[in-house]
Amino acid sequence: MNLQKLEETARALLADGKGLLAMDESTGTANKRFAPLGVPQTEDARRAYRDLIVTTPELGQNISGAILYDETVRQKTNDGRPFVEAIIQAGIIPGIKVDAGAKEMAAHPGEKITEGLDGLRERLAEYAGLGLRFAKWRAVITIGDGIPSDGCIAANADALARYAALCQEAGLVPIVEPEVLMEGSHTLEQCAEVTERTLNIAFDVLVRRRVALEGMILKPNMILPGLDCPVQNPAEEVANATVSCFLRTVPAAVPGIAFLSGGQPSELAAERLNAMNVRFKGRMPWALTFSFSRAIQQPALEIWAGRDENIPAAQAALLHRAQCSRAARLGEYHPDMETSTDPATPGEQR
Numbered sequence: 001m002n003l004q005k006l007e008e009t010a011r012a013l014l015a016d017g018k019g020l021l022a023m024d025e026s027t028g029t030a031n032k033r034f035a036p037l038g039v040p041q042t043e044d045a046r047r048a049y050r051d052l053i054v055t056t057p058e059l060g061q062n063i064s065g066a067i068l069y070d071e072t073v074r075q076k077t078n079d080g081r082p083f084v085e086a087i088i089q090a091g092i093i094p095g096i097k098v099d100a101g102a103k104e105m106a107a108h109p110g111e112k113i114t115e116g117l118d119g120l121r122e123r124l125a126e127y128a129g130l131g132l133r134f135a136k137w138r139a140v141i142t143i144g145d146g147i148p149s150d151g152c153i154a155a156n157a158d159a160l161a162r163y164a165a166l167c168q169e170a171g172l173v174p175i176v177e178p179e180v181l182m183e184g185s186h187t188l189e190q191c192a193e194v195t196e197r198t199l200n201i202a203f204d205v206l207v208r209r210r211v212a213l214e215g216m217i218l219k220p221n222m223i224l225p226g227l228d229c230p231v232q233n234p235a236e237e238v239a240n241a242t243v244s245c246f247l248r249t250v251p252a253a254v255p256g257i258a259f260l261s262g263g264q265p266s267e268l269a270a271e272r273l274n275a276m277n278v279r280f281k282g283r284m285p286w287a288l289t290f291s292f293s294r295a296i297q298q299p300a301l302e303i304w305a306g307r308d309e310n311i312p313a314a315q316a317a318l319l320h321r322a323q324c325s326r327a328a329r330l331g332e333y334h335p336d337m338e339t340s341t342d343p344a345t346p347g348e349q350r
């Protein structure tokens with residue numbers, strides 16, 4: 001394992017106040033997001049949409065790395081460039097989702113285990129050869145009646161650690177994503193308890209499976225009340241609960257934490273990340289940034305809706321969300337950015 005190379009990649013992914021863009025929706029998920037907008041659920045529509053994303057002017061000033069899906073790395077942009085090449089030319093580091101999805105876990109009703117370890121060493125070698133420099137694996141933890149079980153958390157932690165070790169062997173930085181889902185009526189406190197338990201076990205197993213913490217990035221959920229919880233806590237309480245949890249569970253050797261958005265509205269995701277970076281400035285041993293999919297993409301996808309004539313407006317919306325996310329990472333986000341028309345402000349709509 002070349003730890004120096006891994007550390008360099010991780011540092012580059014966390015540099016300049018930038019964050020990551022997840023554009024690694026599986027075919028099923030991409031189709032699910034296209035369907036309500038009337039976008040055809042075809043390979044070429046997915047290609048056209050991802051072309052819109054990677055050709056967005058100035059995206060690389062806000063986004064350090066983009067997580068792709070296997071289909072995309074085998075496709076070309078409208079002007080005939082392989083997507084990996086177009087992303088590198090945009091000043092963005094290309095990465096790839098390598099898990100095969102979360103499946104029902106046997107003997108654990110209501111819980112999931114992520115698959116994809118079989119043949120992973122060979123797939124990672126191919127991806128490294130294609131120029132990809134980091135990878136992602138998502139585990140899903142559900143809060144509900146009597147769940148998550150220790151068995152589900154342990155099995156997912158073990159898969160995450162085996163995936164991470166294989167990535168590092170192949171020279172790819174693993175993005176380790178144990179996602180505690182927002183679905184449910186649980187409280188913020190319950191989410192905190194489950195997330196803390198999940199991260200404690202995940203790091204215990206990562207260390208035992210000899211994953212170099214310096215050469216990985218954690219991609220967690222924020223600590224939030226469930227979508228159906230009657231109490232929806234303000235950003236300050238979310239920030240305190242989230243960073244306090246990480247200070248107890250995430251070793252200082254880990255260079256960065258990059259949040260998933262999990263279906264939060266874009267503005268709330270930015271406001272909460274901003275609150276964390278403001279309130280805990282100078283007190284966190286790791287960079288605290290974003291690795292959003294929906295919180296960056298959703299407004300742009302809705303504007304595009306499959307129509308070529310909407311591409312410039314969709315790209316402006318995508319850039320705006322990337323700028324707001326970067327501002328939140330820097331602790332410089334303000335809700336005024338959502339409405340500002342002043343071309344000098346970072347939230348400018350172009």
Ligand code: 13P
Pocket residue numbers: 022138177259260261262263291292293294295
């Ligand atoms: P969301 O930001 O939409 O949660 O997606 C992030 C991601 O990569 C999920 O695996």
